[in-house]
Amino acid sequence: MQIQAQRLRLPSTRLDGVCGIIAITRNPAAAGEQPLAGLLIDCLERLEYRGYDSAGIALLVGGMESDGADDATIWRIRAAVSTQSLQEIKKRVQSAPRPPRSDSAGIGHTRWATHGRPSEQNAHPHLDCTGNIAVVHNGIVENWRELAEELTASGHELASETDSEVIAHLIEDELRMDTGTQLHNNYMTTLEATRRALRRITGSFAIAVLDTRSNSSLVVARRLSPLVVGMGGGMCMAASDLPALLGLSGSYYVLEDGEIAEITPESIKAQDLDGQARTLHPIHVSWDIEAAQKSGYDDFMGKELHEQPTAVMDTLLGRFISDGKLALDETRITDDELREVDKVFIVGCGSSFHSGLVVKHALEHWTRIPTEIDISSEFRYRDPILSSSSLVIGVSQSGETMDTLQAIHLARRLNAKVLAVSNVVDSSITRQSDGVLYTRAGPEIGVAATKTFSTQIVTLQMLALYLAQLRGILYHDETSLIMDQLRDLPRLMQDALDRDEAVRAVAEDIAGQRDLFYIGRNTGYPVALEGALKMKEIAYLRAEAYPAGELKHGPIALIEPGTVVLAVATKGRLQKKMHTNISEVKSRGAKVIAVANDGDTGTAALADHVLYVPETVSLLAPVVDVIPLQLLAYHVARLRGCDVDRPRNLAKTVTVE
Numbered sequence: 083m084q085i086q087a088q089r090l091r092l093p094s095t096r097l098d099g100v101c102g103i104i105a106i107t108r109n110p111a112a113a114g115e116q117p118l119a120g121l122l123i124d125c126l127e128r129l130e131y132r133g134y135d136s137a138g139i140a141l142l143v144g145g146m147e148s149d150g151a152d153d154a155t156i157w158r159i160r161a162a163v164s165t166q167s168l169q170e171i172k173k174r175v176q177s178a179p180r181p182p183r184s185d186s187a188g189i190g191h192t193r194w195a196t197h198g199r200p201s202e203q204n205a206h207p208h209l210d211c212t213g214n215i216a217v218v219h220n221g222i223v224e225n226w227r228e229l230a231e232e233l234t235a236s237g238h239e240l241a242s243e244t245d246s247e248v249i250a251h252l253i254e255d256e257l258r259m260d261t262g263t264q265l266h267n268n269y270m271t272t273l274e275a276t277r278r279a280l281r282r283i284t285g286s287f288a289i290a291v292l293d294t295r296s297n298s299s300l301v302v303a304r305r306l307s308p309l310v311v312g313m314g315g316g317m318c319m320a321a322s323d324l325p326a327l328l329g330l331s332g333s334y335y336v337l338e339d340g341e342i343a344e345i346t347p348e349s350i351k352a353q354d355l356d357g358q359a360r361t362l363h364p365i366h367v368s369w370d371i372e373a374a375q376k377s378g379y380d381d382f383m384g385k386e387l388h389e390q391p392t393a394v395m396d397t398l399l400g401r402f403i404s405d406g407k408l409a410l411d412e413t414r415i416t417d418d419e420l421r422e423v424d425k426v427f428i429v430g431c432g433s434s435f436h437s438g439l440v441v442k443h444a445l446e447h448w449t450r451i452p453t454e455i456d457i458s459s460e461f462r463y464r465d466p467i468l469s470s471s472s473l474v475i476g477v478s479q480s481g482e483t484m485d486t487l488q489a490i491h492l493a494r495r496l497n498a499k500v501l502a503v504s505n506v507v508d509s510s511i512t513r514q515s516d517g518v519l520y521t522r523a524g525p526e527i528g529v530a531a532t533k534t535f536s537t538q539i540v541t542l543q544m545l546a547l548y549l550a551q552l553r554g555i556l557y558h559d560e561t562s563l564i565m566d567q568l569r570d571l572p573r574l575m576q577d578a579l580d581r582d583e584a585v586r587a588v589a590e591d592i593a594g595q596r597d598l599f600y601i602g603r604n605t606g607y608p609v610a611l612e613g614a615l616k617m618k619e620i621a622y623l624r625a626e627a628y629p630a631g632e633l634k635h636g637p638i639a640l641i642e643p644g645t646v647v648l649a650v651a652t653k654g655r656l657q658k659k660m661h662t663n664i665s666e667v668k669s670r671g672a673k674v675i676a677v678a679n680d681g682d683t684g685t686a687a688l689a690d691h692v693l694y695v696p697e698t699v700s701l702l703a704p705v706v707d708v709i710p711l712q713l714l715a716y717h718v719a720r721l722r723g724c725d726v727d728r729p730r731n732l733a734k735t736v737t738v739e
């Protein structure tokens with residue numbers, strides 16, 4: 083299936099957007115019976131499977147139907163009633179006093195909040211000050227704070243808390259600069275104003291722009307976030323994800339990174355962001371809707387596993403702002419309070435607990451603050467010693483896990499500062515904490531955590547860096563250096579994912595086993611724990627993880643000829659000791675599969691199979707090292723005929739104690 087994704091030439095590290103975008107321009111004569119609002123909603127419904135928290139559409143009304151383009155206005159409907167938002171919009175369209183008659187152009191959006199809580203005010207499309215420009219956006223505007231300040235200073239009024247809204251105002255700004263204060267002019271096209279606006283943005287975007295001046299043409303553009311264009315039947319459509327377009331277009335094109343295009347029902351005029359003309363090449367699409375929803379993977383877990391580099395990249399974007407401050411998403415904790423922290427507790431369940439175990443090493447090393455990691459359901463019953471100088475970090479992908487919520491309630495009762503790390507904006511944990519850092523992994527549909535695990539780790543690492551900087555233990559240039567290493571992780575993760583075939587071959591060799599042992603030391607131990615958890619939950623194999631040095635204190639009695647041992651043996655302070663531990667199990671007949679760095683002949687000489695990964699500094703290595711273990715569990719599960727997306731007895735969110 084991945085081969086088909088390549089044929090589509092979708093960007094390899096980004097197969098799906100966090101938010102859903104649709105843009106349609108159509109020839110009214112060819113429009114048929116269905117009003118454009120209904121068609122936009124239908125297309126967005128095809129993206130519903132991914133989950134969203136709010137939605138909106140904007141249509142060009144008047145203009146072409148009446149007596150000239152200057153009469154055109156934008157008709158916008160937005161709703162924030164979670165996954166009922168599209169139904170709500172449908173109702174409002176039907177009961178609107180004057181249903182939009184325009185059948186020429188419209189844009190729509192389903193939002194998965196990253197900046198600003200889910201609300202109607204934060205839902206897309208966003209308008210500029212004049213109400214003549216509407217924008218939908220998928221991605222992250224990294225420098226939005228600076229841009230928002232700049233725009234506000236020059237008189238713009240921003241109506242939402244989102245990063246996306248600045249794009250509409252930047253386009254307006256470009257048009258204003260061109261003509262003084264007059265917007266409706268013939269001097270600059272929407273394409274040109276958008277191109278100039280986008281050059282002021284750092285970060286990722288896929289956007290669609292509706293401008294009342296442009297008759298039925300729309301402007302679409304992308305950098306890092308995907309955008310697919312479809313044409314046929316008197317329509318041209320653009321969408322963040324292929325399922326929105328399937329069956330509606332005759333030919334499909336992918337906008338390349340850094341391209342912008344003006345689309346009309348009959349034409350696509352593309353440029354790069356420097357204004358050089360570009361030609362879009364058609365792509366072959368053989369997927370049905372179900373395959374397209376999974377980006378051609380057979381299941382969501384496969385897709386999400388492969389989305390990890392992008393998810394990590396998104397999570398890192400724009401977090402350390404210009405003066406070296408960490409941009410917390412919401413905070414009622416001051417820097418002075420953070421400076422006073424004398425003990426950190428990280429609480430979480432399952433993979434979220436493991437991400438805490440990974441980051442303990444970096445946190446203590448960088449900040450010198452004693453750090454304890456607790457399973458949420460244990461923490462709340464163990465009478466922890468907390469005070470106002472304790473920082474309790476609740477880690478929860480869903481933000482709704484009852485045990486973790488109860489753990490942070492206890493922390494608050496005991497006067498500690500509480501910070502949430504979550505993937506779901508406005509989830510319970512974020513509302514009940516003093517500060518929030520969001521992982522920006524996008525919706526995770528597979529029950530087993532993959533991209534949310536890796537993004538939790540980098541989020542916690544950034545927090546650790548910030549604490550170290552605040553306490554004067556690391557200087558700003560040192561944190562910048564580590565941030566650069568963090569920013570290199572998506573590349574290394576992609577490299578690790580590209581070795582999928584080699585992992586699959588090992589999976590075939592071990593799929594018939596009942597019991598597996600995972601060993602690791604230092605940051606390799608939580609990687610072993612996470613690898614074993616994946617194997618248990620999706621392949622139903624008994625997989626136990628041990629700190630490798632602990633083997634001789636008991637577990638080694640279980641090793642017999644043929645026992646499979648997965649050893650996380652990438653480079654680091656304890657690698658030599660890890661080699662000794664591998665020799666201990668080898669000499670008792672174990673079959674050893676090692677995770678090792680490229681070119682590591684020492685480990686290769688000890689192991690039966692090696693799953694190679696690229697090397698990075700050992701404190702940051704877990705998000706790379708875990709990839710072959712995630713892939714291994716995934717392939718073993720599939721070879722054993724298990725449903726990897728819906729493993730037995732498990733729920734994605736555990737809201738009971």
Ligand code: F6R
Binds near residue numbers: 531532
């Ligand atoms: C493992 C997994 C679970 C969750 C755990 C916590 O793959 O998905 O172990 O990590 O249930 O869930 P959250 O992070 O939502 O609190």
